[in-house]
Amino acid sequence: MNKKAILYGSSGGNTEMVAKQVQDLFNGEADIFNVLEVSLDEIVPYPYLIIGTSTTGVGDLQDDWEGFLPYFSKMDFTGKTVALFALGDSASYSTSFAESMKVVYDELVDKVRIVGQTPDEGYTYDDSMALVDGMFVGLPIDEDNEYDMTAERLERWVEKLKEEFV
Ligand SMILES: Cc1cc2nc3c(=O)[nH]c(=O)nc-3n(C[C@H](O)[C@H](O)[C@H](O)COP(=O)(O)O)c2cc1C
Known part of the structure; x- marks a missing residue:
């Protein structure tokens, strides 16, 4: 089992595609789950x-996360990043x-x-x-207008995560 899990919810497929790109950037050393199908025990x-x-x-979570977050946020997060x-x-x-990532952030912070x-x-x-203190609480990706910047944004972000995930 890998030590990293990617959990995504995607209505039209963009988030799913980006989640798979993140998995690739971790050279496959991350498992990937759609929150529509995953159980807490797996995570x-x-x-x-x-x-x-x-x-x-406006400020709304993706539908599947909307259903999953109330259970997810009650998990024991001891030792997790x-x-x-x-x-x-x-x-x-x-x-x-x-804005959706702020909804998750507020539950977990x-x-x-x-x-x-x-x-x-x-x-x-x-x-x-x-935004919190002038920084996005995570990484925004815009596949509708700035898809040509996605690869570079993800590469930079995942390199940073590799340093944090130790
Ligand atoms: C009904 C609807 C509402 C949306 N509202 C927002 C919004 O408030 N802010 C934003 O940045 N993007 C908004 N979007 C854009 C989506 O987040 C964006 O297209 C995203 O790539 C969709 O990802 P998915 O295919 O994984 O669902 C909205 C899209 C739809 C269809």
């Missing part, structure tokens, strides 16, 4: 969790860009060590509640 053994969700409304990423659309939803915060340099948007 408990992993010390490192990477959580991916799309934003499907979590990183977050969120898909969003910075053009059509410029005032609520990638008092329970677990969260890593992988990202500066907002290089993103074009008007507002997002996913």
Whole structure:
């Protein structure tokens, strides 16, 4: 078993695709689960969790995460480290860009060590509640407008996570 698990919820497939790219960047040394199908028992053994969700409304979590988060957040997070990423659309939803990861962040921030915060340099948007102290609480990815930047953003982020996940 790998020590890292990627948990994603995806309505249209973008988050799923990005989750698989993250898995590739860890050279396959991460297991991947769709929150629609996973059970808490499967996740408990992993010390490192990477959580991916799309934003499907102003400040709204992706539907499958909406159902899963109330159970997930009650898990025993002792000894675990979590990183977050969120898909969003910075053009059509410029005032609520990638906010879904903040919903997960708010549930977990008092329970677990969260890593992988990202500066907002290089993103074009008007507002997002996913910022804390001027940093995104995780990695925003915009497949709708900035798909050509996804590979570079993910590479940089995963390199950082490799240093944190020790
Ligand atoms: C109904 C709807 C509402 C959305 N609301 C937001 C939003 O508030 N903020 C944002 O950044 N993106 C928003 N998006 C864009 C999606 O997050 C984006 O297209 C994402 O790539 C979808 O990922 P998925 O295919 O994994 O579901 C919304 C998309 C839809 C369809």
